[in-house]
């Protein structure tokens with residue numbers, strides 16, 4: 001058991017998964033969101049997932065109780081002052097992330113490492129808003145966090161090697177597989193993944209195949225675990241759209257990364273995928 005407290009800022013799809021994994025591996029967690037009801041709902045969903053692990057015999061009931069005790073919630077960002085690491089998992093918008101990092105920089109000790117789970121935004125730019133850019137880095141988990149082993153640890157231009165090493169070690173303590181990468185738009189995985197979604201949206205837009213057909217072909221014949229539309233629903237259509245927009249901008253408008261208008265329309269409709277109960281498919285939340 002560790003005495004380290006890890007702050008998680010944003011308790012949505014990723015923040016709740018990160019908090020769960022951090023607590024399951026013996027760290028104390030302080031989970032933040034902007035509203036009490038959001039963070040409580042996130043905690044409830046996490047407890048349901050942990051309860052299922054008990055039912056499946058993957059963890060003992062005693063362990064579950066210990067894990068639950070290690071998780072505290074907050075709606076006051078200044079509470080993060082007690083943390084040795086903070087992982088931000090707020091929406092994929094630079095202005096939101098900069099605002100959070102500016103506040104964290106004010107509240108947290110100089111030694112605290114501030115990490116962002118951004119899928120695509122510049123770590124260097126986020127770090128530049130703080131007085132400690134050498135202790136700001138990317139720590140990019142994959143969805144669903146409890147199941148996906150990969151974590152990209154991203155060094156900004158000013159990030160110190162000590163910070164990268166500490167995050168690599170931390171990722172290993174979470175029983176994840178860290179890979180280090182440079183601060184480029186979309187890093188490794190999200191850059192590779194952009195054409196997967198974009199081409200599927202174009203094929204659908206050109207009426208060459210339906211959403212269901214595209215997903216079925218990619219799974220049955222392509223042997224992908226999920227089709228591009230199912231995966232967008234899992235990720236969240238708003239988050240996926242913002243990531244494509246930011247990779248496109250990051251490469252100064254390079255044509256192959258151009259977002260598709262239909263994904264934007266889906267986002268505007270509020271049909272955001274699993275978290276909304278409806279996206280390209282319907283879900284029973």
Ligand SMILES: NC(=O)c1ccc[n+]([C@@H]2O[C@H](COP(=O)([O-])OP(=O)(O)OC[C@H]3O[C@@H](n4cnc5c(N)ncnc54)[C@H](O)[C@@H]3O)[C@@H](O)[C@H]2O)c1
Pocket residue numbers: 009010011012013014015032033034038088089090091092093096100117118119120140141142143234235236239243275
């Ligand atoms: N969804 C994925 O598959 C995935 C995978 C890897 C990385 N990411 C990245 O993780 C981050 C979070 O994505 P998500 O899918 O969990 O989003 P989400 O929409 O599920 O959750 C975002 C959470 O942030 C909270 N929030 C809103 N404004 C905030 C603020 N000012 N301060 C703190 N919290 C705030 C919201 O209330 C919400 O609970 C994004 O940067 C995203 O790119 C997402």
